[in-house]
Amino acid sequence: MRLIADTSRCVGAGQCVLTDPDLFDQDEEDGTVLVLDGEPAGERLEHAHEAVRLCPGQALSLAE
Numbered sequence: 321m322r323l324i325a326d327t328s329r330c331v332g333a334g335q336c337v338l339t340d341p342d343l344f345d346q347d348e349e350d351g352t353v354l355v356l357d358g359e360p361a362g363e364r365l366e367h368a369h370e371a372v373r374l375c376p377g378q379a380l381s382l383a384e
């Protein structure tokens with residue numbers, strides 16, 4: 321599964337980073353999401369699903 325972030329929708333709330341700081345970071349300048357692992361597996365994939373569900377900007381998605 322590929323983890324995709326649409327930074328144009330990201331509101332920089334940082335909810336994703338709280339879900340898994342090994343999977344997400346935030347840009348130092350504008351706070352938008354940085355994906356650290358674009359093909360998460362195992363427990364990290366579970367965290368990715370949770371982050372997609374919780375993201376207030378609907379900026380995150382998972383695709384085959």
Ligand code: SF4
Pocket residue numbers: 325329330331332333334335336337351352353374375376377378379380
């Ligand atoms: S939770 Fe969503 S809106 Fe918030 S920083 Fe992460 S990707 Fe952006």
